[in-house]
Amino acid sequence: MPVTNRQIRLARRPVGPVRQEDWTLTEEPVTGPADGWFLGRTRYLSLDPAMRGWLDDRPSYLPPVGLGEVMRAGSILEVVESAHPDFRVGEFVSGSFGVQEYALSDGRGTRRIDPAAAPLPTHLGALGTPGMTAYFGLLEVGALNEGETVAVSGAAGAVGSLVGQIAKLKGCRVIGIAGGPAKCAWLTEELGFDAAVDYQTEDVRKALRTHAPDGIDVYFDNVGGTVLDAALTRLAVHARVVICGAISQYNNEHTVQGPANYLSLLVRRARMQGFVVFDYVTRYPEAAREIAGWIADGRLSTREHLVKGGVDAFPETFQMLFRGANTGKLILDLT
Amino acid sequence: MPVTNRQIRLARRPVGPVRQEDWTLTEEPVTGPADGWFLGRTRYLSLDPAMRGWLDDRPSYLPPVGLGEVMRAGSILEVVESAHPDFRVGEFVSGSFGVQEYALSDGRGTRRIDPAAAPLPTHLGALGTPGMTAYFGLLEVGALNEGETVAVSGAAGAVGSLVGQIAKLKGCRVIGIAGGPAKCAWLTEELGFDAAVDYQTEDVRKALRTHAPDGIDVYFDNVGGTVLDAALTRLAVHARVVICGAISQYNNEHTVQGPANYLSLLVRRARMQGFVVFDYVTRYPEAAREIAGWIADGRLSTREHLVKGGVDAFPETFQMLFRGANTGKLILDLT
Incomplete structure (x- = not known):
């Protein structure tokens, strides 16, 4: 040939x-x-x-x-x-x-x-690396419990859209942070998120105060920068911040913008934890099975x-x- | 009267x-x-x-x-x-x-x-809040294991000097970061630290590379700022960063300097966790007993x-x- x-x-x-x-x-x-x-x-x-x-x-x-x-x-x-x-x-x-x-x-x-x-x-997507990332990042690194409040940035992206849906399936309240009205509408109207925050037009900090009055238990971050800093001001006690990525910072020519509000981790007795999904490769089959089941049941888009x-x-x-x-x-x- | x-x-x-x-x-x-x-x-x-x-x-x-x-x-x-x-x-x-x-x-x-x-x-000091802070911060939040490498900033301070000594008592290698030759000499010559880094005259990042060639397993931070950022570049895989304080930032008039190297948490699958020692108040007696024993035995200065x-x-x-x-x-x- x-x-x-x-x-x-x-x-x-x-x-x-x-x-x-x-x-x-x-x-x-x-x-x-x-x-x-x-x-x-x-x-x-x-x-x-x-x-x-x-x-x-x-x-x-x-x-x-x-x-x-x-x-x-x-x-x-x-x-x-x-x-x-x-x-x-x-x-x-x-x-x-x-x-x-x-x-x-x-x-x-x-x-x-x-x-x-x-x-x-x-x-x-859902059955590939983004699905594995959402699943293990949220459930293992984030150590999610039923009934908690979850916020996720990059919420209309490959990983974020799955994080929010999995959190809903696990009985949580979910707030998505995304850019633009179309993405936000998709999150709340089609994916079942409880609320969506448009970071392009809203004050994220204030919006999170409105949508998570008792604080955020798990914040799943895909973007870094000012959105991460806003979320850090709204952590519940013993919150877990999952560092999955920082798309807002990847193209910086010089240094990354560090989270100025990181001392919230102290005040709120919270942790911020990073992970690399490849570490869970031996457990991919279990995650893929559960995600495939949700897709088959029509419970995950x-x-x-x-x-x-x-x-x-x-x-x-x-x-x-x-x-x-x-x-x-x-x-x-x-x- | x-x-x-x-x-x-x-x-x-x-x-x-x-x-x-x-x-x-x-x-x-x-x-x-x-x-x-x-x-x-x-x-x-x-x-x-x-x-x-x-x-x-x-x-x-x-x-x-x-x-x-x-x-x-x-x-x-x-x-x-x-x-x-x-x-x-x-x-x-x-x-x-x-x-x-x-x-x-x-x-x-x-x-x-x-x-x-x-x-x-x-x-x-050792039997008061600083002692409790060092003990629970290092052993509980830092989840220290025998044989690990520990770095601590503010190492000649009330908490830091105890963190390093407790880590030595638990069989770890300890690097202290402090300001000035007198403090550094005290750490290595009197407290038994394995190494001391003078942040006023040394490149902390390079010094940590020398003293912790295989990376830092637990970094106990009292200072924040550039020292925290230097330590973040030297984390071992699955490292724990304990956020106890940030004395370099407390007098800032505007914003805190966030850790620009926080994405090391992702690369190194590490966590950064804050705590407030008062949460451990019911366990103070157990810590005070152990610390008092070390003092009585001459094992803790x-x-x-x-x-x-x-x-x-x-x-x-x-x-x-x-x-x-x-x-x-x-x-x-x-x-």
């Missing part, structure tokens, strides 16, 4: 927002799989705010993407050629295969996907924001995350 | 560092105790950085000191007149009796002191920095805390 594999590679380290020139589009011939390997064609490609952190040359939970390397990304492949005993042509797998049209794999670190369980894109295009559309699509242009899980649809 | 009680009262709310004019010295006649009460004369008065927070008119773990009120302070009283069945003249009690020469008490919230267990000032003077010396003495002028527990000695 003399076809070409197009790839997006990191051309230079971005300073501040990522620019088109930080990427390069390369082509190379596709080679067939060696013994024990299979070749897959990328069907759906995941776009995630955390990818911005992988571009900086500093120690983190994963090594930075090297200059000239294919950009790291989760995706769903369809097996198109196989010399691996466990993977057959036509099967679907998810894994970290990079921003490219074809990938070779020996099966390590891949997850086989059941297209009958949910549409393929959902396996990158999944939403993917599909952008149709080739890998060359990756740079532009990636920037949507930082403009808040997506609702639900942002996915590049290469089908 | 027609004597006069001199008192320090809050005259106005300080902005930034507290000035002499923020206080007022008042006098009033001492009245005898009503039935069920006793009268005590202040012998030793505790000075603590947390007092600065009590002067600001904002919600905290205790209500602010009201304008015109006697300044809140812990102290040791000698009972000089008693109409209370459980307190006899000549006994010593500790409690929150305020910055004044005499105080009336019905016994609530007081602790009887055994002068045979340790010198009276030690009951405001106590040090109080006594300033001899009347209550009128309180304003000036209080400022010593923010200049780092004390080593060990700062106490006004009214005897």
